[in-house]
Amino acid sequence: MKNSGDIMKIFADYHTHSTYSGDAKGSIKENVDAAKKKGLREIAITDHGPKHIGYGVKKKDIKKIRKEIDELNRVNTDIEVKFGLEANIIGIDGKIDVDEEIREELDILLAGFHFGSMPDKLIEGAKIQIYNVLSPLLPSIERKSRVINTKSVVEALKKYDIDILTHPGAKASIDTKEVARAAVENDTALEINSSHGYMTVEYIKIAMKEGAKFVISSDAHRPEDVGNVKKGIERAVQANLSVERIINAEK
Numbered sequence: 001m002k003n004s005g006d007i008m009k010i011f012a013d014y015h016t017h018s019t020y021s022g023d024a025k026g027s028i029k030e031n032v033d034a035a036k037k038k039g040l041r042e043i044a045i046t047d048h049g050p051k052h053i054g055y056g057v058k059k060k061d062i063k064k065i066r067k068e069i070d071e072l073n074r075v076n077t078d079i080e081v082k083f084g085l086e087a088n089i090i091g092i093d094g095k096i097d098v099d100e101e102i103r104e105e106l107d108i109l110l111a112g113f114h115f116g117s118m119p120d121k122l123i124e125g126a127k128i129q130i131y132n133v134l135s136p137l138l139p140s141i142e143r144k145s146r147v148i149n150t151k152s153v154v155e156a157l158k159k160y161d162i163d164i165l166t167h168p169g170a171k172a173s174i175d176t177k178e179v180a181r182a183a184v185e186n187d188t189a190l191e192i193n194s195s196h197g198y199m200t201v202e203y204i205k206i207a208m209k210e211g212a213k214f215v216i217s218s219d220a221h222r223p224e225d226v227g228n229v230k231k232g233i234e235r236a237v238q239a240n241l242s243v244e245r246i247i248n249a250e251k
C-alpha cells in the first residue's frame with residue numbers, strides 16, 4: 001500500500017489557535033512562519049469564540065487581530081493568512097457566540113461544540129452539558145443528548161454561514177447522517193480533526209454517502225503542530241475518501 005502522504009497533500013490548514021486563545025502557545029506570526037516552513041499556501045487563525053470560559057478570544061481584541069493579520073498578509077506574499085474564529089454552539093436553537101459585528105471582520109467561520117462554553121440560556125445550556133457529561137454512562141441519556149446535539153448543529157448550519165463544522169462527534173454525540181445532510185444543504189465542510197481523532201473512519205464513510213465535503217486540519221495549539229495532519233490524512237485514506245471531496249487537499 002502507498003504511504004498516505006503520496007496519495008494526497010494538504011495545502012492549507014484552516015484550524016489553528018494562537019495565544020488569543022487561552023489554551024494555545026504561539027503568536028499569530030509564529031503560526032504563520034510554521035505554516036510557511038511546512039510549505040502551506042494558506043493558513044487560518046481560528047481562536048475560540050468569546051463565550052469559551054477562560055479560553056475564548058476577547059471581543060476587544062478582534063480589531064487588533066484583524067490588523068495583525070492584514071499586516072502579515074502585506075509582508076508575506078507566499079502565504080495567505082485568513083482570520084477566523086472557532087465559534088461555540090451555545091443553544092438548542094443553534095445559536096453561536098459570534099455576532100454579526102464580529103462576523104464582519106472574519107474571512108472564515110468555524111463552529112463546534114466545546115465544554116466550558118457559556119450557554120446562551122442557562123438552563124437549556126446546562127441541560128446540554130450535563131447530558132453530554134453523563135451520556136457515556138447512561139445509554140438513555142446518550143440517545144437524548146444526541147437528539148439535542150444534532151438539532152443544535154443542524155439549526156446552527158441553517159442560521160449562519162459556517163464554513164467548517166469542527167470535530168463533529170467529539171465532545172458531543174451527534175447523528176452523523178443528519179448532520180452531513182444539513183452540511184451539504186448549507187455548503188459546510190465537515191472537519192477531519194488530526195488532534196481529536198474525530199471524525200472517525202466510520203463517520204467519514206457515513207457522511208461520504210450523503211455527499212458531504214470535508215476538510216483536514218491540525219487544530220494546532222502550538223506553532224510546531226501547524227500543518228500536522230498526518231493522522232487526519234490516514235483516516236481519510238482508510239475511508240477511501242477522494243481528494244476532490246476535501247477542500248484543502250490536492251494530489
Ligand SMILES: [Zn+2]
Binds near residue numbers: 112113114166167
Ligand atoms: Zn474545538
Ligand SMILES: [Zn+2]
Binds near residue numbers: 015017086166219
Ligand atoms: Zn480548535
